[in-house]
Amino acid sequence: MQENGVLGTVISTQDGPTTQSFSFVISSRSVRKGQFVKVKSEPGAGVAIGSVSEITRANRYFERAEAVAEYERSSPMTENFPTADWEYVVANVKVHGVFEEGRIARSSFPVAPGSRVHLAEDELLKRFLQLDDSGLELGTLQHHHLPVRVSMSKLLEKHLAILAMSGSGKSYLTSVMIEELLDRKLSDGRIAIVVLDSHGEYIGFRQTQYGSSTEVIDAKKLKIAFRRVSPQALREWSPEISAAQIRELAPVMERLKAEKKEKGEPYALQDLILRAEQEIEKENVRRPLVAWLSELSKLKIFSASDQPKLEQAVLPGKLVVVDLSSIENAKKKQILVSYICKRLFKLRKAGKVPPFLLVVEEAHNFAPEKMEKESALAKGPIITMAREGRKFGACLCLISQRPVHLSTTALAQCNTNIILRITNPFDIKHVGESCEGIDSGMLDSITTLRVGEALLVGEAVSSPIFVQIRRRKSEFPSRGKDLAQLAKAFEESMERKKQDIEAFL
Ligand SMILES: Nc1ncnc2c1ncn2[C@@H]1O[C@H](COP(=O)(O)OP(=O)(O)OP(=O)(O)O)[C@@H](O)[C@H]1O
Ligand SMILES: [Mg+2]
Structure with a gap:
């Protein structure tokens, strides 16, 4: 028997x-x-x-x-x-x-x-597997009924990377994780969540049961306090400017800053441009500097004070969605992301904001592996946070559909990886090389995963596991419509216009 x-x-x-x-x-x-x-x-x-x-x-x-x-x-x-x-x-x-x-x-x-x-x-x-009863429930273990509740500290403390091809459920999984973080009780330890939302996929949280915990910031309205910008930061944001030119500008900036501080007056980029015109004598330095500063001012992102103030928005158990989808200008987007990373980390180090998770969608655009400096202005601050954030409770979640193009330095700092379906052979190879604990059998399985199935590997679990990601509690329609819907909407609006004109005649 x-x-x-x-x-x-x-x-x-x-x-x-x-x-x-x-x-x-x-x-x-x-x-x-x-x-x-x-x-x-x-x-x-x-x-x-x-x-x-x-x-x-x-x-x-x-x-x-x-x-x-x-x-x-x-x-x-x-x-x-x-x-x-x-x-x-x-x-x-x-x-x-x-x-x-x-x-x-x-x-x-x-x-x-x-x-x-x-x-x-x-x-x-x-x-x-060292799961945790008060952890974040991401889904169930494949072929078992076991809820996969991973310890928040283990999952996020040493940073998380979510890697998969487009449409495989990265943002969905991230929303599940955000729900779990927002549902935590004070006694479990609550962190703040900031999402750099490239496509406006998270603004829907406002209309759900999590609405009262969600603040959406339209990146168009974001302003950076110019007094917080150092000559070094200016150099990072405009790599085309030379070190020698910055050396000329730095004392002008310092003097302006000290003067305005003494008087208790705010100042803006425009003030610096005026000063540079007056105080820099060498024309071959002054002209390009002024032209370059004027170029920067056209982005309209600097002001006398931060708007909104991050320390007021980033709170325990709350979600801040920075909607970057309305910004067309790539440089502006890069500068904003760079500033937010730097500022958040600084505020955290000073204890002015709670421990937080910074979710970076399309991370390969902000921390690319190979790219001219002009298109990777946020790479430095992201890598700094990846390297040093752990000690301060500044956690990163990097999301990318092109792992090959994501900075290997940043990726190497992510001690937990969640991998959903990937079929591109270059990305598969890269994932195999950069994530510890994945063997060739698992790499093969990654190509056959269905939407919502994920491989969880690294610090968060003692062995790699396949997880069926749970359904979201707060379903909201994503912004993207499919091609057929878009085509129908277009024709319907054409038809309406035609009828309006006929009625008018
Ligand atoms: N665990 C899941 N359960 C049910 N549906 C899911 C799950 N994961 C994803 N989906 C569905 O699959 C679709 C694609 O998911 P999602 O938008 O998260 O993909 P993505 O990887 O973020 O894509 P992109 O790279 O284009 O942003 C969505 O319509 C979502 O509703
Ligand atoms: Mg997405």
């Missing part, structure tokens, strides 16, 4: 069992690729936990091609032979570790051939 919950029996093969892997012949049809299983071989040896990496079906009757071809010419072999009795299925398992008296250890001795293989139960997996 079969034991309850037994999936199969460990077999001895040419390649194993080893400390890393083993195979078992299955006795239950419920075995699935990716499922977690456990084996207890010897008393006192602990429980080996692994996941099914591949399943093979075999049948002696169908091993020799010429024999099968010959027999099948007259009638199907299944009618004349007891073929079904000779079919067997072998599952390969990758061992993730050994669970011993509540502790996870590395596997240092193979499981014994002949041992029974069981399905790993939820409670064991929860402890093995």
Whole structure:
């Protein structure tokens, strides 16, 4: 008689069992690729936990091609032979570790051939994967019913990267994570969330049950206090200006700043332009500097004070969505993102804002790997936060559909990665190289993931797992309409106009 919950029996093969892997012949049809299983071989040896990496079906009757071809010419072999009795299925398992008296250890001795293989139960997996009851519920473990609740600290503390091709559910997953963060109680520890929303995908939060916790800032109305801009920052934002020119400008800026501070007066970029015209004597320095500062002032992003003040908007348990979708000018967008990163980090270091998560959509545009300096003005501040943010509770979530183009320095600082479907071979290769803990089998699986299925790997869980991302609690229509809808809307509006004209005539 079969034991309850037994999936199969460990077999001895040419390649194993080893400390890393083993195979078992299955006795239950419920075995699935990716499922977690456990084996207890010897008393006192602990429980080996692994996941099914591949399943093979075999049948002696169908091993020799010429024999099968010959027999099948007259009638199907299944009618004349007891073929079904000779079919067997072998599952390969990758061992993730050994669970011993509540502790996870590395596997240092193979499981014994002949041992029974069981399905790993939820409670064991929860402890093995180091899930957290008061963590963020992102979804359920694939092939199990276990809710995947990951510790907020482990997931975000050392930064998170969400990588996947377009339309695979990155923003959806991020919204799920935001809901979880907004639902946290004071006793669980609440952080602030700031989203740099390139396409206006998060502004819908305003119309949901999270409306009262959401503030949307239209980036068009954002203003940077010019007194907070250093000569160094100006140089970063306009790489075309030379170090020598900045050296001439810096003392002018310092004097203006000191003077205005003494008088208690605000000042703007326009004041600096006037001063530069008056005080810089060398014409070959003055002319380009003034021209360049005037160019900068056309962006209309500098003012006497910050608007709105980030320290007033960034609050525990609240979401701030910076809607960048209305800004066409790429340079303006870059400068705003650069300033927000710098300012937030500074405020955090000074303890003026709570620990926060900064979500950067389209991160490859702001922190690109290879790009002229002009199109990567925000790269420096993002990398600084990635490197140093951890100590201060300044967490980054970088989202990208082109991991290949994302700064490897920034990506390397993201200790947890969530990967959804990716099919581009260059991106797959890059993900394989940059994320620790992903093997070739998992890389293959990434290409076949469906929308809403994700691989969670890194600091947040003790072993990589596939997660079915949960449904959102706050469904709101995303801004994007599909092509057919757009085409219909266009024709309908044309028709309305035509009718209006006819009525008028
Ligand atoms: N877990 C999920 N459950 C149900 N539907 C989902 C899930 N994830 C994504 N979707 C659906 O798939 C679509 C695409 O998702 P989403 O907008 O998040 O993709 P994306 O990766 O952010 O794409 P892009 O790179 O273009 O911004 C959405 O319409 C969303 O409703
Ligand atoms: Mg998106």
